Amino acid sequence: MSHTTDLIKNVSIAGHGGTGKTSLFEHLLFAGGVIPKAETVESGKTISDSTPEEIDRKISIHAALAHIERNGKKINLFDTPGSSDFTGDVILTFRSAEFALLALDGRSGVQIETVKLWRNLESRGKPRGVFVTKMDDERAGFNKALGDIKEKFKADPVIVTLPMGQGAAYKGVIDVLHEKAYLAQGDGLEKEGPVPEEYQAQAAAARERLIEAAAEGNDDLMERYLDKGTLDPAAVQQGLIQALAGNKYVPAFAGAALKNSGLIPFLEFVSLIGPDPRTASDTGLDAEGTQKAVPIDPDKPLAALVIKTGYDQFSGKLSWLKIIQGKLSADSEAFNAAENKKERIGKLYTCQGKKLEEVRELYAGDVGIVAKSATLKTNDTLTAGDGSLKFLPLRLPEPVHSVAVNAAAKKDDDKLGEFLLRAMEEDKTFRYVYNAETKETVISGMGELHVNMILDKIKQNQKIEVETHIPRVPYRETITKKAGAEYTHKKQTGGHGQYGRVVLEIAPLPRGERYKFINAIFGGAVSKGYIPGVEKGILEGMAAGTMAGYPVVDVEVKIVDGKEHPVDSSELAFKLAARNAFRESMRQSAPALLEPIMNLTVFVENKYLGDVMSDLSGKRGKILGQDSVGGIEEIRAQVPQAELLRYSIDLRSITSGTGSFSMDFDHYSPISGKIAEEVIKAAQAFRVQETEE
Ligand SMILES: Nc1nc2c(ncn2[C@@H]2O[C@H](COP(=O)(O)OP(=O)(O)O)[C@@H](O)[C@H]2O)c(=O)[nH]1
Ligand SMILES: [Mg+2]
Structure with a gap:
């Protein structure tokens, strides 16, 4: 059945891994009458975690979509992965849904991914709510979780469903707006009833705050509210709709998906109050x-x-x-x-x-x-x-973990390439490039888990044996002072010969300017027609430097003089002369190696801060800044790429898997001394190995 725009609500369920999103999604589908029975994540039979890789690992890897009919509305629900390795599928649902629901584990409150996801939603100005899960667990704390949100994000959530007890004493939730209790029935649907005596005062206070939030909906409502001190139910509903679409409050829900609790009042809220697509x-x-x-x-x-x-x-x-x-x-x-x-x-x-x-x-x-x-x-x-x-194409973070791969058997090369292309189409956070410079096929993803999942698919589904290794770093070479050289290419073979003479001067350019060519020939010593040949020769010379064979950057090259022969000169002769003149100039220009430096942002729990900092200093990192949002630290640093090739693995071991990071290329920076010597030695070894192959 097709639904018109006014009948559609889109909701993305997101949050840190293990907060109970997939269970919530599954039990919402049960509560909404889509499935006759909710399955557990552990059984591998949920609607959302249905691919072999998800069933294998018991975590969500891909966004899943399903829909529920309620109050005549079609609620499209997205379940999303919690691991930052699969963040691409979360972000695409943030773009597609007018409302995001962040799941908070009742036992842990705000966690690292919560912080990152909140920021992403904030940058989109996206209306959002929070759902405190697992209220049936003894360690669950509804107020603590909401307190976390308040402290960390300066947003004071407005309670829509209030839990009655927790742990073994958990009974269900109160729908504050409609002043009803929903009593958990375990496997069956929750049952409506009156608000129990002991929760009436609490529910009334929460209702007051909801009405206050509704008054923010528009000026007229605010005036009426200030005037009368309250609003009638229709005005409350209208106000809540408008204020939510305007991202003016954060509704908070509680529940225990496994006990089928807190689901129906949530669906009621979304169907009645959730943002209309036309507001976005x-x-x-x-x-x-x-x-x-x-x-x-x-x-x-x-x-x-x-x-x-x-x-x-x-x-x-x-x-x-x-x-x-x-x-x-x-x-x-x-x-x-x-x-x-x-x-x-x-x-x-x-x-x-x-x-x-x-x-x-x-x-x-x-x-x-x-x-x-x-x-x-x-x-x-x-x-x-x-x-x-x-x-606009969806904006996604840059991949952070790369591995070089090749098919163990040459005959599988094409099949591997085809699979990788398809994987890249399916997943915009996955990259596959052939790096001609390092002669490697490099696959990159959002973390080790992401890349390993692709490697597993290659082995298991495609039955291709692959070899992997740490990718080589794309170093560069440059010059540090002005120099010049001349070269005459002269050959007399058989009929007519080859002749071209080129005099070059080279000078350093500011970092990042790559290359500039100047023709400073006076009086036609080299005709214009040969200049393209000269430039080709220079570019060939720059493609592989003289120190370790890496491309040369940030050099201005000037041809100042030369000589041609009326019969024997050719573009080829000038190209060869220029290439050699460039290489000779380069040798005299005090060349230096450059290494790529990455911008790195790390999120860790406070207790790991010291270890992460000392690890970064051991990695030649420069700390640029550090922020703390109640127990979660954000560290910004610049670190050589060479030190970060396995950072996904290093950070996991330092933080017992809780840390998370992002990085992207920033600039090239010179290296010298022992570090440069090592790079040169490794490059020579690589070339020897290549010629032997
Ligand atoms: N006690 C309790 N455990 C839950 C509840 N919801 C989910 N869990 C458990 O939390 C774990 C992670 O759940 P899952 O739905 O896969 O979380 P996701 O990673 O956010 O999708 C599983 O072991 C679930 O059984 C709940 O309401 N109560
Ligand atoms: Mg999940």
Whole structure:
């Protein structure tokens, strides 16, 4: 069944690993009547964790989508992975959902991923709520978890469902807005009842705060509230809707998914109060390349974004679409702006996990699936028009963990390449590049777990034996002082010979400027026609430096003089002369090695701060800053890439797996002394090994 925009609510469930997201998702589907029985994560039978790699590891790796009908609304629910290794699939749901629900483990409150996810939501101005899970656990603390949010994010959550007790004494929750209790029944659906006597005062106080939050909805409501000291139920509802869409308060929920508790009042809240897609917009580029907001609007011509590409064992390739404007119909055509051509749209689907359900139409705000399209790719834009709108590609963090791979048997090379290309299409945080400079195929991901998962797939699904090693660092060479040299290329073989003479001067450029060529020939000593040959020779010379064979950067090269021969000169002769003149100049220019320096941001629990800091100083790191948000430390540093090749593994062992980090390239910096000697020695050994092969 198709749903129009006004009937759609999108919710992304996100949070630190193990907070109970997948269990919550599963039990919400049970409470919503989608499945007759909720399965446990441990059984490997949940709707969300359904791929072999998820069943194997008992964690979520891919975003999952399902939907629930409530109060005539279609609630699209996304379950997302908690590990930072799979953060790409979390971020795409943040873009696609108008409301995010952060799961907080009732026992632990705010954890490292909570901090990172909150920041991402904050940068999007995305309305969000928090769900305190596992209230049936003895160590659960609802107020402590909310206190954590208040302390760490300066947001004071507004209670929508209030837990009654905890641990063995846990009874269920109170729906503060509707003044009802929902009593947990274990395996069955929670039961409605009156608010027990002992919770009435607490519930009334929470209701007061909800009304206050509702008054923030608009000026009129605020005036009425200030005037009368309260608001009638219809005004409260209207105010809560508007204030939530405007991200003015953070609703808080409690529950115990495994006891089927806190689910129905949550679904009630989302269906009645959750943000309407029409309050949100996406961002695209117009025909002139200017960025513009694209409001979610069913009354405009079609505009849709491919948010994700997946491969299912049975259904094949699946392209997930978020419809931003208009509607998409089955058996129609749409213009694919990225491919610059019309796209045939066959059948359309919604889904309950991996189970597809055919629909005729998808309206603005909805998320659905096109199956088996050969051309659709993640980040593609589909429109009714002519390609004058393109949505911005999803912004994702840079990969942080790389491994060099090669097929053990040469015959598997092509198959490996094909698999890696497909993996990259499926997962935009995964990269695969052939580095011609280091002659390696390097795969990169968001952490060791991410990369290992891909390697496992290569071995198990593709049956390809691979060898892996730590990738080589892309060092550079540069010069530190001005120098010059001349070279005459002269050969007399058989008929006519080869002749070209080139005089070069080279000088250091500021870091990052790479290369500049100046033709300073006076009086036509070398004709213009040979200059392209000269430049080619210089670039060839720069491609491999004289110290360790790494590319040369940040050099200005000037040709100041030369000589040509009326018969024997050629572009080739000048190229060879220039290459040699460059290499000779380079030798006299006090060359230096440069190493890549990364910007590193590390998140760790306070108790590991000392160990992480001393490890970074041992890695030649320069600490740039440090922030603390109640027990979680953020360290910013610059560290040579050579020291970070296995940081995913190092940080895990220092922090017992709790630490998390991100990094990206910042600049190249000179190295000297022992460190440089080691690099040169290793490069020579590599070249010897190569020539032997
Ligand atoms: N006691 C209790 N445990 C729960 C509850 N919800 C989830 N868990 C357990 O927490 C663990 C992690 O759950 P999971 O749903 O996979 O968390 P996710 O990583 O956030 O998706 C599992 O062992 C669950 O059985 C709950 O309501 N109560
Ligand atoms: Mg999960």
